[in-house]
Amino acid sequence: MRDRGELYPLKILVAGGFGVGKTTFVRSMSEIPPLLTEQAMTAASVGVDDTVAVPDKTTTTVAMDFGRITVDESLILYLFGTPGQSRFWFMWDELARGSVGAVVLVDLRRVDECFPAIDYFEDRRIPYVIGVNRFPGSDAHSEADVRDALALAPETPVLWMDAREADSSLRSLVALVEHALSRTAVAG
Amino acid sequence: MRDGTADDQAPRRGGRVVPVYAVTGGRTRSAGKELPVEALVTVTHSGRHAADLQLEYRTILGLAAAPVSLVEIGAALQVPVGVARVLVGDLADAGYVAVHLPQVGGDGAPGPEILERLLEGLRARSG
Numbered sequence: 001m002r003d004r005g006e007l008y009p010l011k012i013l014v015a016g017g018f019g020v021g022k023t024t025f026v027r028s029m030s031e032i033p034p035l036l037t038e039q040a041m042t043a044a045s046v047g048v049d050d051t052v053a054v055p056d057k058t059t060t061t062v063a064m065d066f067g068r069i070t071v072d073e074s075l076i077l078y079l080f081g082t083p084g085q086s087r088f089w090f091m092w093d094e095l096a097r098g099s100v101g102a103v104v105l106v107d108l109r110r111v112d113e114c115f116p117a118i119d120y121f122e123d124r125r126i127p128y129v130i131g132v133n134r135f136p137g138s139d140a141h142s143e144a145d146v147r148d149a150l151a152l153a154p155e156t157p158v159l160w161m162d163a164r165e166a167d168s169s170l171r172s173l174v175a176l177v178e179h180a181l182s183r184t185a186v187a188g
Numbered sequence: 189m190r191d192g193t194a195d196d197q198a199p200r201r202g203g204r205v206v207p208v209y210a211v212t213g214g215r216t217r218s219a220g221k222e223l224p225v226e227a228l229v230t231v232t233h234s235g236r237h238a239a240d241l242q243l244e245y246r247t248i249l250g251l252a253a254a255p256v257s258l259v260e261i262g263a264a265l266q267v268p269v270g271v272a273r274v275l276v277g278d279l280a281d282a283g284y285v286a287v288h289l290p291q292v293g294g295d296g297a298p299g300p301e302i303l304e305r306l307l308e309g310l311r312a313r314s315g
Binding site for chain 1: 291296309
């Protein structure tokens with residue numbers, strides 16, 4: 001009987017621009033088959049999504065990847081691949097609330113696409129790490145170049161990784177949790 | 189339940205034959221709590237013996253034999269999370285499921301004790 005057992009859900013966001021590897025990351029780590037959730041878009045987001053306003057508050061839905069990692073018998077971690085476009089920020093607010101933090105994936109050929117995510121987490125003081133996903137040419141850049149291009153704070157971790165490989169994705173999650181912990185120590 | 193027609197009343201891709209608001213009686217939120225998407229649901233003793241429930245409720249009780257989150261329930265039922273939230277709220281009100289919420293501190297983030305356990309668990313997974 002586990003009715004009274006303590007269970008703790010946790011969540012981490014995987015953010016970044018379109019096609020940067022968010023889905024690949026989530027799927028490389030998840031112990032459940034790839035699943036999509038749908039979030040209802042409310043009237044507040046109708047204006048930016050060009051949908052026709054209807055009396056029913058819920059007008060349309062968007063799909064989002066998520067995955068699950070059973071960490072131990074009482075901790076279950078969920079990963080959410082969050083759409084990068086700003087019109088989905090209404091979803092980010094719900095997902096970001098109570099989260100451990102985020103892995104922001106970057107394709108160095110298109111760095112500007114990760115800026116909305118970085119700004120979002122900076123503004124809300126949510127811990128994040130930068131995962132430079134290995135695309136052609138990504139090894140040609142130094143960490144200093146990347147920090148400079150993204151205007152990162154010195155304490156923000158930067159990792160080169162391959163979202164297709166579970167071990168690589170796992171290392172970025174470990175780096176994120178370490179970073180989040182170091183911030184709680186500072187704040188405390 | 190798969191392959192709903194294109195003229196489903198609730199606009200969504202793929203989907204169900206019955207509009208989602210028929211399942212929830214038109215409600216989009218349950219009384220009281222706004223459960224986060226990662227809230228975990230487990231069936232209770234009385235939930236295991238619940239009879240005469242509609243299909244969606246029975247499906248949730250079956251899924252919740254092991255801890256399952258709101259977002260997984262939504263995906264399994266092929267309904268938006270908001271609908272899953274209402275259905276789980278009903279089952280919780282009836283005492284058929286227990287809901288396990290995230291443990292967050294005053295700043296709204298998980299506390300150091302939970303983060304330490306998460307870190308330990310993730311490190312143990314790496315080869």
